[in-house]
Amino acid sequence: MRGVGSQAPIASYALIGDCRTAALVSREGSVDWLCLPRFDSPSIFGTLLDPARGGHFTIRPIGAFESERRYIGRTNVLETTFRTPTGALRLVDFIPVTDEEEKRRTLRPDFTLARRVECLAGEVEIEAVCDARPDYGHTAPRVSGSDRLGHTLEFDSRAFIIRSELPLEQRGGATALAGRARLRAGERRWIVLGFSDIAPAVLPSPGDRMDEYLATTLAWWEAWAARLRYTGPHLDAVVRSALALKLLCFAPSGAVIAAPTTSLPEEIGGTSNWDYRYCWLRDASLTTAALFGLGCTAEAESFLSWMLHATRLTWPELQVLYTVYGDAAVTERELPELSGYAGSRPVRVGNGAHDQLQIDVYGEVVNAAFDFVQRGGRLDPASARMLAGFGKTVCRRWREPDEGIWETRGGRRHHTLSKAMCWIALDRLVRLGEAGQVRVPVPALAAERAAIRLAVESHGYSQASGSYVAVFDSEELDASLLLLGLHGYVDPRSQRMQASYARIRERLGVGPLLYRNRSGRDGISVDEGCFGICSFWGVEQRARQGDRAAAESDFITLLGYANDVGLFAEEIDPASGAALGNFPQAFTHIGLINAALALESPAGAARKSASAKNHDLQVRE
Amino acid sequence: MNLGSILLWGFLATLVLTGNMAASQGLGLSRMSIPFMLGTVVVPDRSRAMVLGFAMHFVNGWIFALVYALVFQSLCIATWWLGAVGGLVHGLFVLLVLLPLLPEIHPRMATERHGPTPTRMLQPPGFLALHYGRRTPLATLVAHVAYGIILGAFYQLSSCTVH
Numbered sequence: 153m154r155g156v157g158s159q160a161p162i163a164s165y166a167l168i169g170d171c172r173t174a175a176l177v178s179r180e181g182s183v184d185w186l187c188l189p190r191f192d193s194p195s196i197f198g199t200l201l202d203p204a205r206g207g208h209f210t211i212r213p214i215g216a217f218e219s220e221r222r223y224i225g226r227t228n229v230l231e232t233t234f235r236t237p238t239g240a241l242r243l244v245d246f247i248p249v250t251d252e253e254e255k256r257r258t259l260r261p262d263f264t265l266a267r268r269v270e271c272l273a274g275e276v277e278i279e280a281v282c283d284a285r286p287d288y289g290h291t292a293p294r295v296s297g298s299d300r301l302g303h304t305l306e307f308d309s310r311a312f313i314i315r316s317e318l319p320l321e322q323r324g325g326a327t328a329l330a331g332r333a334r335l336r337a338g339e340r341r342w343i344v345l346g347f348s349d350i351a352p353a354v355l356p357s358p359g360d361r362m363d364e365y366l367a368t369t370l371a372w373w374e375a376w377a378a379r380l381r382y383t384g385p386h387l388d389a390v391v392r393s394a395l396a397l398k399l400l401c402f403a404p405s406g407a408v409i410a411a412p413t414t415s416l417p418e419e420i421g422g423t424s425n426w427d428y429r430y431c432w433l434r435d436a437s438l439t440t441a442a443l444f445g446l447g448c449t450a451e452a453e454s455f456l457s458w459m460l461h462a463t464r465l466t467w468p469e470l471q472v473l474y475t476v477y478g479d480a481a482v483t484e485r486e487l488p489e490l491s492g493y494a495g496s497r498p499v500r501v502g503n504g505a506h507d508q509l510q511i512d513v514y515g516e517v518v519n520a521a522f523d524f525v526q527r528g529g530r531l532d533p534a535s536a537r538m539l540a541g542f543g544k545t546v547c548r549r550w551r552e553p554d555e556g557i558w559e560t561r562g563g564r565r566h567h568t569l570s571k572a573m574c575w576i577a578l579d580r581l582v583r584l585g586e587a588g589q590v591r592v593p594v595p596a597l598a599a600e601r602a603a604i605r606l607a608v609e610s611h612g613y614s615q616a617s618g619s620y621v622a623v624f625d626s627e628e629l630d631a632s633l634l635l636l637g638l639h640g641y642v643d644p645r646s647q648r649m650q651a652s653y654a655r656i657r658e659r660l661g662v663g664p665l666l667y668r669n670r671s672g673r674d675g676i677s678v679d680e681g682c683f684g685i686c687s688f689w690g691v692e693q694r695a696r697q698g699d700r701a702a703a704e705s706d707f708i709t710l711l712g713y714a715n716d717v718g719l720f721a722e723e724i725d726p727a728s729g730a731a732l733g734n735f736p737q738a739f740t741h742i743g744l745i746n747a748a749l750a751l752e753s754p755a756g757a758a759r760k761s762a763s764a765k766n767h768d769l770q771v772r773e
Numbered sequence: 774m775n776l777g778s779i780l781l782w783g784f785l786a787t788l789v790l791t792g793n794m795a796a797s798q799g800l801g802l803s804r805m806s807i808p809f810m811l812g813t814v815v816v817p818d819r820s821r822a823m824v825l826g827f828a829m830h831f832v833n834g835w836i837f838a839l840v841y842a843l844v845f846q847s848l849c850i851a852t853w854w855l856g857a858v859g860g861l862v863h864g865l866f867v868l869l870v871l872l873p874l875l876p877e878i879h880p881r882m883a884t885e886r887h888g889p890t891p892t893r894m895l896q897p898p899g900f901l902a903l904h905y906g907r908r909t910p911l912a913t914l915v916a917h918v919a920y921g922i923i924l925g926a927f928y929q930l931s932s933c934t935v936h
Contacts, residue, residue, distance in 0.1 A: 171889035189885070249889050262886055372889070403888025405896045405904075450891040462896070465801045465906050477896060477904040478804065532819040 159203050159493060160184070162416055163715040163731035166221060166230050167396060170247040171403040174412040175265060176200060176735070179219045179716075181212035181232055181243050188263060188347050191402065191409050192429040192475060194287040194501075196312065201415055201499050202490040207285030211269050211343060213241055214277045214332065223717055226391050227373030228399055229366070230717070239274020239337065243267065248365040249372050261313075261346035261354040266362050269318075270340035278335060280318050280343055283328035286310070288487055288501070292327045302346075302355055303329055310349045315358050317341040381447030384752035389711050392718035393741035393748075394446055400738045402476040405462060406454030407431040408439055409476065411722070411734035417496035418680045418723055418733045425496050427503045428722075428734040430473045430482055433459065434510065434557055435685070435739050437519035437639065442745040444527055456524050459517055460535045468541030470517060472510045472559060473503060482506040505559040512557055514546045515573025515580075519639060522580035525589055536590045543581040543592050547600045550574035556622075557632045558668060566624035568612030569632050572641040575604040608641075613648060619655035620648065622669060629659050630669040631686035634693045638746075644696035653693050662726040664706035665713075666690050681723035681732040684713075688743030695750040707747055720744070774846055778929040779838045786923040787834025791827070793916035803909040805902055813881045813895060834920075837863065841924045849933040856925015857918050864917030868910055872898040 165176040165184070173193070176185035184199040184206070198206030213236045221232040229246040248264050269278060284293055286307040293305035293312065302315040305327070314320065318341050320331040333341065342358035356362075376398065382390045400409050414427035436459055443452035462478025463470060471480050484504035492499050521539055525531060531539070550571060553564035578601040585592040611624035622630035633652055637644030644650075660667045665682035666689075687710055694703035713724045715731065720740040722733030797803040809819070811833070812826025841859050845851040875898060876884040882895040901910040 172886075251890050252887065255886065376889075398889065401889070401891065403891060404883040404885055406891065448891075454891045461804070464798070464804045467801070477899065479904075479907065481907065534819055 159199060161730065162493075162721055162733075162735050163719075165200075165715075165719075165735060166223070166717045167399055167412065167719060167736055168228055168230050168245055168247050169399040169412070170249050170263070171399060171401055173247075173263070174399055175245075175247065176413065177230055177232070177245050179221060179232065180210070181219070181234070182208045182210040183245070183265065184208050185413060186265070187412075187429070189349050190476060191400075191412055192427075195289075196284045196286045198285060198289055198490075200413065201487075201493060202289055205285060205289035205490065207283045207289060209265070209267075209282045209284070209345065211243055211267055211278065211280045214279050217241075221717060223392070223395070224370060225374060226377035226395065227370050228395055229370055229373065233272070234276070236274075236276055239276040240272040241276045241278065241335070242270045242272050244270070244366065246366065246369050248369050250365075250368045251372065254368070259354055261348065261356050263347040264356050264365070265345040266356075266365060267343045267345075268340060268362065268366070269335070269343070271335035271337050273337050275334060275336050277332065278318075279330065279332045280316070280320065281323075281328055281330045282314055282320070282343075282345065283326075284312055285327070288490065288499075290489075295322055295327055295329065304353075305329075310347070311353045313346040313348075313353050313355060314343065315346070315356050316343040317358050318343060379447060381445075382748065382752065384748055386707070386711070386748050386751075389714070389718060390446070390745055390748045392714075393744045394448070396719055396736050397442070397738055397741050397745070398448075398451065400736075401451055401455070402431075405476050405478070406451075406458035407462065407474070407476040407478075408455050408738060410739060411737050413734045414501055415496070415499040416493050416721070416732075416734045419496075420494050420732070421496055422680075423496070423498065424680065425492065425498065425500055426505075426734070427484070427501050428737070430475055430503055430506075431458075432473045432739075433463075433470055433513040433516050434472070435742060436513070436516040437523060438516075438742050438746060439738070440520040440523055442742045442749070444523060445749040446745060453524065453529070456520055459520065460538050463517075464538070467538060468545045470513045470542065470545075472505050472508050472513065472555075474506075480506065504561075505555075508555040508559055509549075509552065509564065510557065510559065510570070511546070511549055511552065511554045512567075512570040512573035514542045515576035515639070518542055518577040518580045522584060525584060525587075531584075531589050536584075539581060539584070539590050540592045543578060543590075543597055546574045546577045547597065550600070550604055558630075566611070568608060568620055568622060568624060569630070569635060571604055571608050571612065571624075572636050573639070575601055575608065575641055576639050578604065617655055619652040628669065629656055631656055631660055631666045631683060631689065632668065634686070634689040637693055637696060638689060644693055645698060649693070650697050653690070653697065657690065660686075661690070664690060664709050665724055665726050681725045681730075683723055684720045684737060684740030685722075685743035687724070688740070688747040691747040692743075692750045695747070700751065703747075704751055707751060710744075774842055775929045775931040778927070779842050780835065782924050782927045783835040783838025784831065785927075786838065786920040787831050789923055790834065790916045790920040791830060793919055794912065797908070797912035797916070801906075803902075803906040803912045805898070805905040805909050805913065810875065810879070810882070810895065814879055817881060837920075838924055841921065842928060845925070845928055845930060846933065849930065851925055851928045851930050853922045853926040856921035856923065856928075858921070859925065860918035860921020861914065863921060864914040867917065868901050868913055872902050873900065 160178040164179045186197040187193045187195045199208040217234045217236045219234045232243045234241040293307040297303040302313045305312040318331045318333045320329040323330045344356040346356035411428035415425035418424040440452045484502040486498040490499040556567035578597045584590040585594040614621045620633045622628040637649040666686040668683045691707045719736040721731035721735040722737040808826030808830045811829040812822030876882045
């Protein structure tokens, strides 16, 4: 059992949220990470990045206890059960959600974090500590108020209001509010945190009103999950991944963020600590494929719409990443005063990768739009013009070296995947042009497409290794090469792709876990863990090349690396199974969903392969 | 009040304002398109919304020109600097009052509180319309000051008695 306000292992966190922001809750009942009002705002609880300065909101038994937890049904409502020598206690944590119509009918706080503690058996003494430290712990809020109308924690013009059925008081004149109580079997108490940033705060109401919010929230999530279209054998894992992915969708704009955290280390004690609270275009088409595949059409179309219109400020160029509202300038800075997760420094906010060149993103965005059209969508003229503009950019820039999919900071090189994704962009535009969906110079694009393929097959494939290689005319391997087959650049069943998978597994694999690469060049640490999404790409490639039983077995093994509530981080330590990197990671869950969909329908997999093959150009070697 | 002058210079000033905002979009300074935001109040289709929005924007331009003319007439001054001041106040009013209010009344615009229900809606503009690009406030003010300058410089005062 950890002390109040200390850091927990990354995998010991669960996520709750409302599709605008999200909180990480530890097994010990502590909210150790929450940014308000949106994902990339400064934190108010940040113990995750500094146990001394970050702030937390803890409710737990006093003394020794064991805990277990689960999400209630197919929802994002978390339930933690504590067992102590004197009794049992249940803590329910959630951020209320409802539909827009209901919001118009009732006056609700802009944001509420609701926590209900209930004694199940015996008698349990509990403590609650709310130590809010706005702006990454840089500011102490002014505390005022009482238990009756709520305690107000003010910071600038913003206010957090805590209303509690437990008596709370300022601890020793500090900014923390704390209280203790003894609960007997059947007794329960609410503690509710509300937030307002511009308007007068709406007071959150503990008690009956919160029971109603809980029922509404459970019903909303259950209804959303019931619409998911998956009938395979891994329903629980897929639904949990979908629910996690949904929490990372920013509803006001449609953007999907990579993860709700910053600076959780890829190597404990290391320096690879990055801010993932932004939207990467890198996996755009895989994201839309997962959303469309599960029947989340509204989310997929919102994301596509965000991609095409929020990125207008940089059109016809695309950046690597954007904020949830499409702001292109995401300045990176370090917060030297924070001690970091397990001493992993520096803590960074913002992301300097925004000004890198990553030419694979054009293929991702165009492929996502192509997928949308293939599923019966219609491109409006403005979107069609946007796509045609990307085609011109690809023709102009595909010969340039770039930083590649992993955003390495060691200079630009000719990455095979980047070129292949340019091929994807032009191929899809040619097909959209031929179908009359986009006005593009089809012969010119087709000629460039052929030139790219020639370059990739001549310089991006090593006869010596018998594999595609990460960088032109090198022998480097990279797990991202699996995307060549998954995106349809080549047929996953082709000899070249099957051989590449075999080499990747041989050199980068630890069982079904895959490192992204082992070169240690360009700023990528050789001590990082295996990459979750790469491992699931391996499963999908294996399924699509026809090795379904082995793919199924790998998939089941990989599911074993999820934490107790089914969540994955960016990386997995193959030795200990520990989660590494920002958490939970959208791309890992996207990889899981796409792999499960490939396993669910071998016929579907074959169709995709055939589709890729039909449009394959003949390679002259 | 000189109605002919209001119609003529109101139209031309709105034309320049719209051109300014369109140029800001083309140059990657801002994603804000007032005609599009107005048009989508009526129809969801992007192309039809743009056409309708332009028409609505020009009507708005005339209405605001009428207000400017009332001010000029009441002060018995119509000059470029007074128009510029009016444009600045006008631009600030748009940024600080109208745009923040828009998500609450626009049927196809999300609010900052939207979610988790997904929908293809317009993004909310946010404080000073910064969600449409960090140079949006500047682009909006420049466009509205230009609008005011044109009206101030070219509006012909009708009979005006200075007391």
